[in-house]
């Protein structure tokens with residue numbers, strides 16, 4: 001899969017799930033919850049972001065709880081999150097839920113806010129469009145790669161169950 | 167190839183196909199011994215799961231007899247929306263013949279170990295991020311991290327075999343210092359990424375002499391330093407605790423003598439003072455004395471980190487014969503009904519109640535900020551739950567994490583207090 005988009009850079013480490021999807025709005029429909037995504041770090045992020053944009057973040061993005069915080073990013077139309085590293089629970093939950101998440105050491109230094117980047121999930125690279133600089137990303141094991149390409153855990157299971165009954 | 171860790175052997179044995187040699191970084195398809203699920207309060211999520219299962223053609227769950235469902239977060243319902251969500255979720259399980267624990271039974275990690283559903287050698291899958299708590303009995307316990315639909319539909323999930331680091335704790339604690347202070351100190355030393363994606367084993371002379379209650383407290387904190395699982399090698403203390411409870415065969419795995427730990431953290435606890443994690447991160451850890459005197463509005467004792475009998479005993483000893491400061495809400499939530507029953511029998515609950523503490527049913531309680539002690543903007547709390555992220559227990563509030571004794575002493579004085587003066 002290839003994606004390109006405008007970067008929203010959150011260089012902080014340890015951005016946690018309570019910041020990505022603040023619990024105090026948990027009673028609202030997902031769309032409205034998503035408006036508050038990352039507001040503790042950038043008050044207007046939920047309003048300024050466009051569908052297809054890419055979030056770039058520091059180390060351990062998604063620390064904290066196992067609640068599906070990734071759903072707020074999907075609801076905003078975020079095409080991918082590229083981070084120095086991810087918290088495991090958030091990372092795997094995102095792949096299952098169909099959010100493209102790419103661990104890419106060096107990404108915070110590679111881009112500035114507003115840059116365009118291109119992400120290639122097969123070649124495992126991220127390219128900063130203006131400078132042409134390229135970074136290699138950490139490759140995913142087989143099942144996870146299939147999930148990313150197919151769009152999530154359900155699509156993967158569907159294909160697998162269909163193949164088994166053939 | 168060097169030796170294998172006990173956790174890696176456990177995973178290899180539960181893998182499809184079975185793997186006798188596994189190493190860190192291998193990616194395995196696993197059938198767990200136990201799949202536990204906390205009933206959510208989100209109705210949309212239940213509808214989506216049912217729709218997804220229908221789309222995949224799943225009627226019965228392949229793991230049916232291995233599934234346990236709990237209601238520990240925000241239950242019983244604090245609002246109509248929660249009630250409707252929980253009703254839907256209960257139906258997901260009950261319609262398939264899976265019993266759901268009542269909302270006073272307690273927190274999943276406690277119930278499963280206390281009831282012997284999870285014991286030495288069990289591979290347990292649970293969504294909750296504090297699943298590593300159960301590593302204290304020598305189980306492989308990691309949060310599902312996705313995989314929910316896979317476990318419901320094909321009865322398997324995928325795990326990356328972790329690298330393992332060792333936290334080696336030596337020495338004996340001074341008076342007024344508890345297992346939770348050690349856990350907080352570990353948070354401060356390793357920080358939130360110290361064991362990212364790894365498993366964390368706890369060992370050394372301090373751990374070998376440690377009670378099961380405090381072993382759970384240590385293993386619980388692995389989540390806060392980024393670990394996927396925790397481990398304490400089962401010993402006589404583990405087996406004396408686990409054997410009478412066991413509902414499934416116990417199996418003790420051993421780590422090979424030539425296993426190479428990713429990193430060994432050596433800590434001496436002998437000189438440790440009471441610790442505190444200041445707002446807004448569980449690794450913002452300092453000596454308690456640096457924040458002594460800070461005014462508080464609420465004190466909270468409970469959670470899967472510190473809601474066990476020893477925790478309640480420590481708090482009861484501090485408040486016995488005294489009164490909670492009139493401006494403070496001191497909420498005490500036992501971690502499980504077993505803990506509550508024992509605390510009643512031993513007179514701890516009476517001591518807390520007489521001191522004007524608010525004792526609740528066994529549950530996650532105020533920890534996830536869903537009910538029973540949500541904080542107002544500007545409120546300051548001292549609490550012994552797991553984490554103190556901004557907004558966790560209420561927007562605009564501040565949470566200091568500390569040991570149950572510190573929480574109780576602070577509740578008496580209305581400001582953060584070193585518990586030592588209340589230790590006779």
Ligand code: SF4
Pocket residue numbers: 238239273294296468469470471529530533534551552
């Ligand atoms: S007590 Fe707190 S941290 Fe533990 S499972 Fe419940 S909500 Fe999560």
